[in-house]
Amino acid sequence: MKSQIDEIKKQINVSLSSFLEKIKHEYKLHLVNPILFESIKDFTLREGKRIRPLLLILSYKGYSRKDKKLSPSFYNAATCIEFLHNFMLIHDDIIDRSDLRRGKPTLHKLLAKATKTKEQDKLGFDLSIIAGDIVYALAIDAFLSVKESPKRKENALKYFIQTAAFTAMGEFIDILHSVQKIHTISEQDVLLNYTLKTARYTFECPLVVGALLAGADKKDINNLSQLGILIGQAFQIQDDILGIFDSEQNIGKSILSDIAESKKTILVCHAYHQLPERKRRVFMKYFSKPQKSFADLIIIRKIFIESGSLHYSLEAIRSRLERVQAIIKDLKMRFSYRQLIEDSFLQLFKNSQEIAKSNGLSPL
Numbered sequence: 001m002k003s004q005i006d007e008i009k010k011q012i013n014v015s016l017s018s019f020l021e022k023i024k025h026e027y028k029l030h031l032v033n034p035i036l037f038e039s040i041k042d043f044t045l046r047e048g049k050r051i052r053p054l055l056l057i058l059s060y061k062g063y064s065r066k067d068k069k070l071s072p073s074f075y076n077a078a079t080c081i082e083f084l085h086n087f088m089l090i091h092d093d094i095i096d097r098s099d100l101r102r103g104k105p106t107l108h109k110l111l112a113k114a115t116k117t118k119e120q121d122k123l124g125f126d127l128s129i130i131a132g133d134i135v136y137a138l139a140i141d142a143f144l145s146v147k148e149s150p151k152r153k154e155n156a157l158k159y160f161i162q163t164a165a166f167t168a169m170g171e172f173i174d175i176l177h178s179v180q181k182i183h184t185i186s187e188q189d190v191l192l193n194y195t196l197k198t199a200r201y202t203f204e205c206p207l208v209v210g211a212l213l214a215g216a217d218k219k220d221i222n223n224l225s226q227l228g229i230l231i232g233q234a235f236q237i238q239d240d241i242l243g244i245f246d247s248e249q250n251i252g253k254s255i256l257s258d259i260a261e262s263k264k265t266i267l268v269c270h271a272y273h274q275l276p277e278r279k280r281r282v283f284m285k286y287f288s289k290p291q292k293s294f295a296d297l298i299i300i301r302k303i304f305i306e307s308g309s310l311h312y313s314l315e316a317i318r319s320r321l322e323r324v325q326a327i328i329k330d331l332k333m334r335f336s337y338r339q340l341i342e343d344s345f346l347q348l349f350k351n352s353q354e355i356a357k358s359n360g361l362s363p364l
Contacts, residue, residue: 005054005340012053015075016044016082019145023138039110040131044086046102052081052206054344059210059224062337077146080160081206083139088167088201090132094125095175096261107131136164148213156212163205170197177264182272182284185264191233198239199232207341211333220332227327231345234320237313238352240265244301245310245355262287266316270309279303305359314356317349 020041024030029037056078061070092098093106100106111131112124143160146153173193177185207224216224244267268287275283283303286296304310328342356362 005344008054008057009050011075012050012078016079019076019079019142020044023141035114036131039107040135043107046104048102050082051344052085052202053078055203055341056081056206056210058337058341059207060214062333063211063214063216073145073147077143080139080142083135083142084164084201087132087136087139090128090135094128146213152213152215156209159212160205160209163201166196167201178261182264185269187266187269190264190266190269194233194236195229198236199229203232204228223327223331227324230320230324234317235348237266237317238349240267241313241355242351244304246351266313267304267309270312271304271307274307310359311361314352314361317352
């Protein structure tokens, strides 16, 4: 099964490269300015999990006829979800003022070097906003490569566009949360943010879009939607854990970036509401510092462990993974593709398994 997934991912990478060459000539991006095309190409082709196009393809194949072979044009179409992902990352990095993405400079850092100016940072932010908008247009263009019945294609495209809007709503909420007092934010608020900002476009959308294109029935579409939200929430909870407990080498960005932004995560909300008053004041002293050091991170890690917040968050992942596995068993999708999707999901949670073990907690 791993070899089958690897082969699909290999074809996705080939399709990303070929689609970029196609749009280079169709849109004349390299003629507008060479750095525009080269920076988008560099950002797009960086090594990644490719989980979104992979899930779209697996879902589509799982509901298609057994003898149906995918054309290169469908692989090009599947890259639409990777371009949507990159569009989100580009704008997210601007908002967060991040310096690294996938272990390399963020797009606004690359574009800050486009020309000499007194305000290099502003230039990078301005140009990458525009580049992100172009990448979103490319996502729609890629989707149009699908060769399916017009009705299925229309329904799937509408879902795809709605997902982009919902993800932006999640970003809207995330920004509001960043300036609101922690006592005003509940766990349900955080989960809504996870659902809109991560779960919808990373898991639910590719699964549902693939199934819509293949003609799956309404019951399975609803099950895939629920499945995508659950796995997406679990994935974001893990991401928040990794942002505090993992290494910079593994996550591809500064280990201090999440606590520097004082993100209101499940870890943070649970600790705040569970700690007794005295310890809560200590926690807020470090969590609220505008400039945090690695020593502060170590203290915050210890608080998350002692408050039970790390254990609580890992259990939240576990419970969702159990529900996901139950839903997968009930899908009408062909068995082999259900297995591939389940295996792909479980592969995503290896790091949180390691963190659980290293902190003396039971594995997921």
